[in-house]
Amino acid sequence: MSSAASLNRSAALASIAVALLLVGLKVWAVFSTGSTAMLGSLADTALDLVASLATLAGVWVAAQPDDENHRFGHGKAEALAAMFQVVLISISALSLAFRAVDQWIAGARPEAAEGGIIVSGIAMLATVALLAWQRYVIRKTKSLAISTDHVHYQSDILLNLAVIAALALDQYAGIAGADTFFGLAIAIWLGWGAWGASQQAIEQLMDHEWPEERRKAFLEAVARHPEIKGLHDLRTRTSGNRDFVQFHLAINGDMTVRQAHVIMDEVEAILNQEFPGVEILIHPDPEGHIDPTDLSSQDLLPKV
Numbered sequence: 001m002s003s004a005a006s007l008n009r010s011a012a013l014a015s016i017a018v019a020l021l022l023v024g025l026k027v028w029a030v031f032s033t034g035s036t037a038m039l040g041s042l043a044d045t046a047l048d049l050v051a052s053l054a055t056l057a058g059v060w061v062a063a064q065p066d067d068e069n070h071r072f073g074h075g076k077a078e079a080l081a082a083m084f085q086v087v088l089i090s091i092s093a094l095s096l097a098f099r100a101v102d103q104w105i106a107g108a109r110p111e112a113a114e115g116g117i118i119v120s121g122i123a124m125l126a127t128v129a130l131l132a133w134q135r136y137v138i139r140k141t142k143s144l145a146i147s148t149d150h151v152h153y154q155s156d157i158l159l160n161l162a163v164i165a166a167l168a169l170d171q172y173a174g175i176a177g178a179d180t181f182f183g184l185a186i187a188i189w190l191g192w193g194a195w196g197a198s199q200q201a202i203e204q205l206m207d208h209e210w211p212e213e214r215r216k217a218f219l220e221a222v223a224r225h226p227e228i229k230g231l232h233d234l235r236t237r238t239s240g241n242r243d244f245v246q247f248h249l250a251i252n253g254d255m256t257v258r259q260a261h262v263i264m265d266e267v268e269a270i271l272n273q274e275f276p277g278v279e280i281l282i283h284p285d286p287e288g289h290i291d292p293t294d295l296s297s298q299d300l301l302p303k304v
Contacts (some may be wrong), residue, residue, distance in 0.1 A: 004141040005063030011137040011146045012056035015153065018130045019049035022123050029119040033167065038116050039096070039183075041123070041163050044156065044190060047092045051085035051149065058082070058145040075204075075239030078145040082201035085148050086194045093190035096183060104180040116167045120160040127156045144204060148197045162186050207237040218245065219300055221274050227251055227263050229287040231300050245271075246281035253286030260284045 026042040058081025064074045134150045166182035169175045215236060222231055230250035237244050251263055264282050271280055
């Protein structure tokens with residue numbers, strides 16, 4: 001867990017460093033070009049900086065150990081950080097859309113395209129390096145906050161390409177309105193990205209069940225134990241980089257408590273091999289027992 005926390009912090013600090021570099025470059029480029037598309041890129045990067053700070057706070061809180069007030073850990077801090085980022089992206093998209101429309105009505109056009117194109121090229125190179133490190137960290141830690149931050153910077157590649165296209169078409173091809181068009185396109189892209197990034201965070205905050213494929217794999221792992229007669233009331237959820245599962249297992253009702261406990265330990269050992277780090281809670285039931293108040297009492301165990 002400490003290794004994962006260190007990796008998450010390193011990815012968050014890397015994104016902050018890249019954002020600081022790009023904000024400085026893009027402030028200069030906006031004043032040099034007057035481009036709406038470049039202004040949109042600056043707004044996005046400035047919010048990326050704030051979002052990256054929120055990501056750092058989220059992964060730091062999520063890495064804190066369980067305490068008396070948070071017995072299931074602090075994993076949802078990552079989902080809260082992700083939702084904060086989504087709000088910032090949405091504000092950025094709306095502001096940029098209004099700015100683009102205002103520029104179109106005023107008939108304003110960008111100037112000094114060369115500087116803006118160079119800045120966008122530098123931004124793309126820095127972003128590619130950051131994305132490579134984030135992908136490595138995500139593979140190791142499965143961090144939701146870093147994954148959401150990764151979505152931002154993935155969109156930055158296309159965003160900077162759009163800025164280059166807008167400046168080149170307006171300045172060199174003489175196509176009036178290209179800058180405004182790409183500014184609106186970037187706003188729409190940011191809004192779509194915010195919608196997509198919000199879904200996983202909402203699922204964690206609402207304790208959404210695991211994907212069906214993973215639930216099926218989990219059930220198949222349980223079914224390999226020869227003493228298990230059935231399984232029902234399976235409940236799963238994810239909180240940050242931690243997973244929680246609870247379920248009822250049907251076993252031979254003539255077993256002693258000690259024998260049943262040994263079976264539960266063996267099932268946990270099987271599951272820990274294929275689903276490491278998952279916190280498991282098992283309730284043993286005698287075979288054939290049905291709770292009339294339990295709507296999930298049907299046997300979910302696959303036949304093996």
